[in-house]
Amino acid sequence: xxxxxxxxxxxIILEGxxxxxxxxxxxxxxxxxxxxxxxxxxxxxxxxxxxxxxNTKSNGRYTATLDADTKQSSLHITASQLSDSASYICVVxxxxxxxxxxxxxxxxxxxxx
Amino acid sequence: DAxxxxxxxxxxxxxxxxxxxxxxxxSGHDYLFWYRQTxxxxxxxxxxxxxxxxxxxxxxxxxxxxxxxxxxxxxxxKIQPSEPRDSAVYFCASSFQGQxxxxxxxxxxxxxxxx
Numbered sequence: 396x397x398x399x400x401x402x403x404x405x406x407i408i409l410e411g412x413x414x415x416x417x418x419x420x421x422x423x424x425x426x427x428x429x430x431x432x433x434x435x436x437x438x439x440x441x442x443x444x445x446x447x448x449x450n451t452k453s454n455g456r457y458t459a460t461l462d463a464d465t466k467q468s469s470l471h472i473t474a475s476q477l478s479d480s481a482s483y484i485c486v487v488x489x490x491x492x493x494x495x496x497x498x499x500x501x502x503x504x505x506x507x508x
Numbered sequence: 509d510a511x512x513x514x515x516x517x518x519x520x521x522x523x524x525x526x527x528x529x530x531x532x533x534x535s536g537h538d539y540l541f542w543y544r545q546t547x548x549x550x551x552x553x554x555x556x557x558x559x560x561x562x563x564x565x566x567x568x569x570x571x572x573x574x575x576x577x578x579x580x581x582x583x584x585x586k587i588q589p590s591e592p593r594d595s596a597v598y599f600c601a602s603s604f605q606g607q608x609x610x611x612x613x614x615x616x617x618x619x620x621x622x623x
Contacts, residue, residue: 427609438512438599438614439551446609484551495564496612498551 399487399499407505408475416502418468418485423447426488430459430470433482433501442470442483472504480506512615514600520621526588529618531600532581541612542575542585543599551599557583590622 398421408414420428427446431439443452443459445468451460456473472479485499513532521527533540541556555565560577568575572591577583587594597619601612 429611436616438601438616439612440614441611444609444611495553500550 399485399497401483401485401499401502403502404500405503405505407507410475410477410506410508412475414472414475414504416470416472416483416485416504418470418499420466420468420485420487420497423463423466424490426490428459428461428468428488429486429496430457430468431484431486432457433484435481439484475504475506477506477508480504512600512602512613514598514615514618516618517616518619518621520623521590522623523591524589525622526586527590527594527620527622529585529598529600529620531583531585531615533583533600533602534613535581537602537604537613538580539603539605540577540583541601541603542583543601543614545597545599545617554585554598587620590620592622595620595622 400419402417427444429444430442432442433439442454442457445452445461447463458471461468470483482501482503484501487497489497512534515530519527538559542554543551544554545551552567554567555575556563557577560580573587575585597617599614599617601614603610603612
């Protein structure tokens with residue numbers, strides 16, 4: 396079964412610090428891997444989309460990496476800001492599943508001043 | 509662009525009542541998706557449309573759920589009769605050219621509470 400696992404479930408960091416979120420997936424091949432940010436009470440917003448041939452992509456202070464050999468992705472947040480407090484969701488599109496999106500459970504990040 | 513617009517933002521209803529959720533996708537997008545989000549199960553795909561035609565409704569939990577897309581700018585998700593276990597946040601999303609490398613644009617959801 397296609398699965399997407401994220402860790403940690405939640406974390407607290409101080410404003411200005413960096414943090415890294417992890418995403419592991421099972422089964423391949425996949426079409427792409429996405430990271431979304433979801434603020435409380437809002438819908439998810441796309442941060443990055445990477446195909447299997449890409450190993451890094453940045454969007455401002457957000458940098459996603461992908462290792463297709465180990466089936467791992469990470470999202471690095473640099474110089475965190477209070478507005479980074481949100482849930483971050485890893486989403487994989489599996490070719491074998493008809494290109495349906497499979498969502499991870501998310502990591503809830505709280506940035507404290 | 510105003511983005512994907514959903515209404516209402518909140519809906520509280522009693523068990524057994526009919527509930528209709530509404531969505532206006534981004535103009536020009538040819539795919540529309542309905543998702544449900546709960547703490548226990550995260551985001552789940554219910555159904556999606558391509559050019560107003562339902563393509564995959566395998567995620568619709570029961571016959572109590574139905575969705576329509578009468579035109580390119582409007583879709584509804586109906587639950588009849590509603591049950592307490594239907595309480596969740598329902599998201600509508602749209603994209604151009606499906607779930608390939610195009611991002612999904614989500615609305616801000618409808619929080620449904622069934623008592």
